[in-house]
Amino acid sequence: MPSATSLDVTAIRKDFPILAQQVHGEPLIYLDNAATSQKPKCVIEALTRFYQMDNANIHRGVHQLSERSTQSYEAARGKVQRFLNAANSREIIFVRGATEGINLVAQTYGRTHVSAGDEIVISAMEHHSNIVPWQMLCEEKGAVLRVIPINDRGELEFDQFEKLLNHRTRLVAVSHVSNALGTINPVREIVNTAHSWNVPVLIDGAQAVPHMKVDVRNLDCDFYVFSSHKVFGPTGIGVLYGREQLLEDMPPYQGGGDMISSVTFEKTTYNDLPYKFEAGTPNIAGVIGLGAAIDYLDQIGMDAVAAHEHDLLEYGTRALESISGLRLIGTAREKAGVLSFVIDGVHPHDAGTILDREGVAVRAGHHCAQPVMDRFGVSATTRASLAFYNTREDIDALVAGIQKVKEVFTV
Numbered sequence: 001m002p003s004a005t006s007l008d009v010t011a012i013r014k015d016f017p018i019l020a021q022q023v024h025g026e027p028l029i030y031l032d033n034a035a036t037s038q039k040p041k042c043v044i045e046a047l048t049r050f051y052q053m054d055n056a057n058i059h060r061g062v063h064q065l066s067e068r069s070t071q072s073y074e075a076a077r078g079k080v081q082r083f084l085n086a087a088n089s090r091e092i093i094f095v096r097g098a099t100e101g102i103n104l105v106a107q108t109y110g111r112t113h114v115s116a117g118d119e120i121v122i123s124a125m126e127h128h129s130n131i132v133p134w135q136m137l138c139e140e141k142g143a144v145l146r147v148i149p150i151n152d153r154g155e156l157e158f159d160q161f162e163k164l165l166n167h168r169t170r171l172v173a174v175s176h177v178s179n180a181l182g183t184i185n186p187v188r189e190i191v192n193t194a195h196s197w198n199v200p201v202l203i204d205g206a207q208a209v210p211h212m213k214v215d216v217r218n219l220d221c222d223f224y225v226f227s228s229h230k231v232f233g234p235t236g237i238g239v240l241y242g243r244e245q246l247l248e249d250m251p252p253y254q255g256g257g258d259m260i261s262s263v264t265f266e267k268t269t270y271n272d273l274p275y276k277f278e279a280g281t282p283n284i285a286g287v288i289g290l291g292a293a294i295d296y297l298d299q300i301g302m303d304a305v306a307a308h309e310h311d312l313l314e315y316g317t318r319a320l321e322s323i324s325g326l327r328l329i330g331t332a333r334e335k336a337g338v339l340s341f342v343i344d345g346v347h348p349h350d351a352g353t354i355l356d357r358e359g360v361a362v363r364a365g366h367h368c369a370q371p372v373m374d375r376f377g378v379s380a381t382t383r384a385s386l387a388f389y390n391t392r393e394d395i396d397a398l399v400a401g402i403q404k405v406k407e408v409f410t411v
């Protein structure tokens, strides 16, 4: 049955050459988008064009190619700024990905503002990327990590969050959307509440940006991170948005070329934002590819993306709920993009392997969120995760594949 929404998915799928292949003799059904998403032709072409025509180092060259590559690199920064509705392109820092963005904040803002006995608040549904950097900081400083619990649906317990905040809280770091559960967190309310204690908030948007419109000024958050490769751009590049005043006051993350304005052996002065945080030759092609991905998403429209995926999620939830012996992990009322499940008597890895033989690519494991697995009393789940190029037929293929899994295990 076709989707009830207006997105022309048949046309869209033609933009993604990788989707038109067969695996194990079956049409590829790609449902591992939370791990990484596929790239439209315009992104692949932007990378090729850069290396064929413009490749040169940025910011330092006086020649044509360097001017062109600098211009494209900085134009992409402007695209990201508009995409996130940031006030200024100085607030957009290019990093390797969401992971590096969080580490940057932990190592710069965190190390200057967190002391022994201080507290950092995260949630029980964080990706390891939004746990370990804070744990490392807490260990170094003798600070304490506080964790907002989640309920059986996989929703944050907001009243518990409110109780965790106090005069020792130095930062709140939470995901916008959980990669393991799909829960959409009430980040606007989280920011409001934290700000009433004068506590800044970092939002891990790795799983939100591919699925919905994100407006950092509307969220009023202090830091926001995401990865290009999950948002239909290349790997190895990502974004840290930071409120300008906070970034100004933070020390640099790494030292090297481009992040300085002058160097002597006695003293180095640092470059202005955003370059202060971009030491060394960056991933120029990656940034340009990300810019192309944003152009593509702008054309489709994030509201249309969200509406289409909402339809798929509802369709998929209904279908999976009707399978006996299958338990959905993560049933939050506000959800995006993720169908995580376990089947009685079947190890999630076995389910993933059998689904692969049917052409259905899903992920099986702890999804870099081991505390979430512990919370639900499972060691792993099988996870199907959506993008706007998925269809109801993809969900039907997943359901048929799960029936195959059940036949093999006669459950």
Ligand code: PLP
Binding pocket: 034, 035, 096, 097, 098, 099, 100, 127, 129, 130, 175, 177, 178, 179, 204, 206, 207, 227, 368
């Ligand atoms: N945060 C969340 C919620 C994620 O899902 C992921 C990746 O799966 C990350 C952070 C880390 O992203 P990356 O590995 O691209 O840095």
